Amino acid sequence: MTALTLGFIPLTDCAPLMVAREKGFFSDEGLAVSLSREASWATLRDKVVFGALDGAHMLGPMAIAATLAADRPSAAMIAPMALNRNGAGITVSTALAEQMRERPLAAVIAARRAAGAPPLTFAVVFPFSIHNYALRDWLVAAGVDPDRDVSIVVVPPPRMVEQLADGRIDGFCVGAPWNAVAMATGAGEVQATTSTLLPGAPDKVLGVSGAWMSRDQRPLDGLLRALTRAGVWADARENREELAALLSRPDAVGVPAAAIARALDNEIVFQADGASVPSQADALWILSQMQRWEQLAAGVDVAAIAARVYRADLLEKALAGPR
């Protein structure tokens, strides 16, 4: 057995990791995998870079951003597999939802400005995340300038609902199950989901350090096969009740199964229809968003970066290999 440690953040889309452990898919590949729940994306990334984690459930844009900033080979990330598409959503506070029933968001913001009130504050999970890009798209579509008309801050997923309820933020874009949790607790109302805003947009990936490329890759191949089987299992409708119960455990996401089940019902895809393939189109789309929102330095060879980070060839090789 090869011992590996993988990091995750408490979100529905960590499902492939949980399922592979629970269903014995890792051990079928000769892997003894322990899962480590991390408190922040930054710490998760640093632990991958410094080798304290062998891989992690990671924001796709974070894998690209870390590679662009890499000062050593182990800081360059590789995404050999995508973990999910869809499942995130935009929620606003009950108070803001009330105002938005009377007039559009842009008018609410104009009225606040006229009254001398501070700008509305929206939260995303990380600067490099599809949640940041989806929120910005949604604001632009409503005639709002994301940089000038509102304030966008970063809040870790498990704290979103509490901050919305406290009034510290007025809205957020976050992955499942936190939108459903906000609805269930009455803290907010869901306004849009990424499945309609950015259908099929690439979200989380399995992120591993570039250092893997000089290691024995057989454990990585096994990991990819185990997570693929887990994705198939998690997509199957008949397993969804069991999946929601598994994710609701305190050492996983730790929220009631009902809230998790809601987001599973109609949106999130793990493996079906090529969802787990980290395609060049995905990486290029992410890079275009980074460019659009001034997160990318001038002169970056986007095609080269996309090819370096999003490595569908590694998944293909692993799936062709023997068990």
Added chain:
Amino acid sequence: MRVLVIDPDPARAALVAEGLAGVDPLEVRQSATFDAAEAVRFAPDVIVIACDSPDRDTLESLREATQANPRPIVMFADRSEPGLAEQAVRAGVAAYVVDGLAPGRVRSVLDVAMTRFSLMQQLRGDLARAKADLESRKTIDRAKGLLMKERGLDEAAAYGLLRKLAMDKGRPIGAVAADLLAFAGILKGDGS
């Protein structure tokens, strides 16, 4: 120099703050969570943050200042001294410095933070071990009592028997005592 210590564990934060107070003429403030407005008022030169604080992501976002949205430029301590960040993250602490601070000063702050983090870890470890030792002694005493009652041994003989069992099986005496108590429970019918 002003240092802000963010740590969800107040005892550990206090330990770090106390350690820093002796290092340099500086002002230290500690908080369980990061509050951006509060941080702007305090204007720290260095922010030391526990790796198990979820607020690290909020601090990361402050590094991503754009032209359209000017914010204080904060950078991860690694850029001032290679290898320091790895050492710190392994110790469970990260540091963000406001651009322009001398690397040597960052180093001294982080050294204290890392030392205090490992001190706290040792304290907690010692405490956990002391608790486990106490538990194990209680278990041994109970197993001894059982042997004295059931086999009519005196205390020294009962302990001798436990020790022999432990040596024969190559297991700690506390574990053998726990097994004995568990089996006795099953034989009495309360272990099913």
